[in-house]
Amino acid sequence: MTIDGYTRTCGLIGNPVEHTVSPAIHNFLAEKTGRDLAYVPFHVETGRLEDAVKGAFALNLLGVNVTVPYKSDVIPYLAEVDDLAARIGAVNTLVRLPDGFKGYNTDMPGLYRAMQSDGVRVEGEKALILGAGGAARAVAVMLADKGAGEIRILNRTLSKAEQIAEEVNAMTGKKLAAGFPLEAYRDFPKEDRYLCIQTTNVGMFPKVEDALLEDPAFYAMLHTGYDLIFNPLDTRFMQLTRRAGGRAFNGLKMLLYQGVIAYELWTGCEIPETLAQETYQNMRACF
Ligand code: NAP
Numbered sequence: 147m148t149i150d151g152y153t154r155t156c157g158l159i160g161n162p163v164e165h166t167v168s169p170a171i172h173n174f175l176a177e178k179t180g181r182d183l184a185y186v187p188f189h190v191e192t193g194r195l196e197d198a199v200k201g202a203f204a205l206n207l208l209g210v211n212v213t214v215p216y217k218s219d220v221i222p223y224l225a226e227v228d229d230l231a232a233r234i235g236a237v238n239t240l241v242r243l244p245d246g247f248k249g250y251n252t253d254m255p256g257l258y259r260a261m262q263s264d265g266v267r268v269e270g271e272k273a274l275i276l277g278a279g280g281a282a283r284a285v286a287v288m289l290a291d292k293g294a295g296e297i298r299i300l301n302r303t304l305s306k307a308e309q310i311a312e313e314v315n316a317m318t319g320k321k322l323a324a325g326f327p328l329e330a331y332r333d334f335p336k337e338d339r340y341l342c343i344q345t346t347n348v349g350m351f352p353k354v355e356d357a358l359l360e361d362p363a364f365y366a367m368l369h370t371g372y373d374l375i376f377n378p379l380d381t382r383f384m385q386l387t388r389r390a391g392g393r394a395f396n397g398l399k400m401l402l403y404q405g406v407i408a409y410e411l412w413t414g415c416e417i418p419e420t421l422a423q424e425t426y427q428n429m430r431a432c433f
Contacts, residue, residue, distance in 0.1 A: 159216060225248060241412060253281070273294045273296065276345060286299060290317065290318050298323070328359065351378055379430075399426065
């Protein structure tokens with residue numbers, strides 16, 4: 147592609163952004179859909195987020211992705227926030243409006259689309275969430291929205307798990323979610339089988355030998371283990387899940403579909419599933 151005066155720019159703001167896989171999504175999609183669009187990561191130093199958002203708008207950027215650590219902090223600098231993003235309390239995609247950016251959360255629709263693509267059902271499932279950070283809050287809202295039968299959030303810091311559970315219960319008006327300390331799984335009914343979503347950083351490169359829990363008895367309770375980590379592509383959590391007889395998936399498809407949905411919001415075009423799968427292969431080549 148030739149960059150000229152007509153080329154539209156989309157970007158990623160975060161810190162760090164140096165190892166991002168997102169250019170392999172958006173520049174590939176731009177090439178395949180014939181759009182004159184370039185996607186560039188921007189490293190934003192601590193304290194410069196407001197300048198970065200105003201600058202991106204002033205420079206006529208078509209759209210922006212937002213990553214760690216700014217997904218919540220960016221909200222005050224937006225002209226509008228989509229309802230789902232407001233409920234999750236985190237924005238990862240900015241779409242240009244006449245007077246500023248509108249914030250969306252495509253991480254959760256992205257995870258749901260990834261689960262559908264992997265044949266993982268949410269509706270009616272008993273679900274476990276490992277971790278209670280930003281991603282866990284979003285996963286809990288998604289599970290509630292999509293009709294999970296029960297949500298148990300296990301975290302090192304119990305108060306954070308309890309807070310997310312309270313928020314989900316207030317949102318749904320039901321006693322759907324509950325927070326637990328990590329080791330509480332030992333007291334869960336032995337006959338229950340869970341869909342487990344691993345949302346902590348434990349096991350991420352370079353500490354690839356780590357898993358939050360090692361006990362085979364925990365993994366025996368899972369029919370499916372879904373790790374949001376994608377580096378490495380096969381985490382220890384996934385290996386332990388498979389060893390106990392469950393199915394295991396990584397977070398690369400979630401990354402794919404959050405990007406596909408963001409690209410659709412920016413350009414108004416619809417990405418067919420065949421092109422999404424081609425993009426997935428392009429991302430895998432980054433590892
Ligand atoms: P976060 O807000 O910092 O939360 C991290 C969570 O991990 C907290 O609950 C923390 O427990 C727990 N934790 C971290 N280290 C731990 C340890 N050594 N032992 C026990 N618990 C530990 O992070 P986040 O934004 O939620 O992101 C979490 C993960 O999701 C990251 O790996 C990220 O790459 C992944 N993610 C993937 C995608 C994707 O597209 N695939 C999208 C978003 C996020 P405490 O509460 O006790 O501190």
